[in-house]
Amino acid sequence: MFLDEIERVARVTKNLLKEKKVKVLTQFDADGITSAAILTRALMREDSNFELHILKQLTSDAIEKLDVGENDLLILADFGSGQLHMLRDIIERTQVIVLDHHETSDISHLNLFHVNPLLFGEDEMSASIVCYLFAKYLNLKNVDLVDIAIIGATADEADEKWEFKGLIKKVLEEGELIGKISVVRGLRLYGRNTRPVYKSLAFTFDPFIPGISGSESQAVQFLSDLGISVRDGTEWKKLKDLTLEEQQKLASAIILERIKTEEDASDIFGDIHTLFGRPEELQDVREFATMVNACGRTGNHDIALRILLGDYTVTERCWEVMEQYRATIAEGLNWVRNNQKKIIRGPKANVIVARGSISEVVIGTVATIVLNSGMIETDKPLFGLAYTEDGKIKVSGRVSKTLKGINLKDIISAVAVPLGGEAGGHPSAAGGLIPMEAEAEFVRLVCGTAEEMKSGEMIGSKEN
16 A cells, blocks of 8 residues: 555656656655655756755745745655644645655655654555655656665665665665666674775674774774784785684674674674665775764755766765764763763663763764663663754654664654753654754653653653
């Protein structure tokens, strides 16, 4: 039924493109930008008159600035499902297409074409996969965009332990069939074929390697202790340069390190996705996804879009942005390690009160790594709070995949909205914005009420 609906919406859209100007809005992260790239190429192939806007948040102010009239077609990707109430006026006067995968609100209208897998009971998938399926039904030529879709899905962590399932796996198989992607089993190390092996170890946070993730010096020492040389003459060794014996020795050592904090350390192995038809340094899907995410979150949307669409003149600039982004993450992690007193450990949730010490751009990533690193207990949700440039507080919530029954999007919505904020996201990873003066009250509420939300109960008033 989900694919039938996408096909129907694509068919309607093809007719609308002939008579309307298109305005496309997408989220600013990697999933949103890959969705933007897919839609851009698809609309260009239809010779459509369109404009593209990449936004950090879908706010009422942003929507008003678009000035959408009855002769326009509005397409939203990677957001929209949870903000339909803000689109009521536009939906009344013209057609709106929402291609999303976030938690949805119950609004329907003849002018609204709402494509979201959650509406059809489908498994979790990224917005880039939704946009790819839409583009494919719009024009079969768009199957060549499948690699961009998989980059977005990888960035959105739609894979579990680096393995796709359900409809995403079928899309991946399409990519393999047409020779755009290859899949092999291997060590889940970041930048495995493009970076020196010691950097691959230091940059790997999923799976987290205690004492090594985040530290290049410790990674070098780790390899030295194993008798694995980091150089071959004057060249740095990459994972692919290690002998089979060295790779086996490395894998065994990583498992031994992870056993110290994890019951099951075998998840260091997973599916490795490699792209064909791209320069060698851009063939690692996970590294490419990180680059796009870094560019998007730092405001460099243009170069992220260009490199996805095959303009490799911006490659060097993209690498620079990613290195700066990773340095910002490392700074955030070091701050958490050195400021454990700034983590409020409540009975129902833990909160990193970073304020201006961790960038709002990486607070969600830092929270994810902290939760996966053994730095903090995983039996309750973790929230990160960081100041934004416009005087608000960015909220990022994360919950361990082993902790079932908690919906972070519901928790943040129930707390943030009454405090004058906003929220969105998924059950296991959600975010929002709250006023600066609401920080203490937000912390008090989530620390004391997260458990009640497991059973679907709403959070009470401030007096409660």
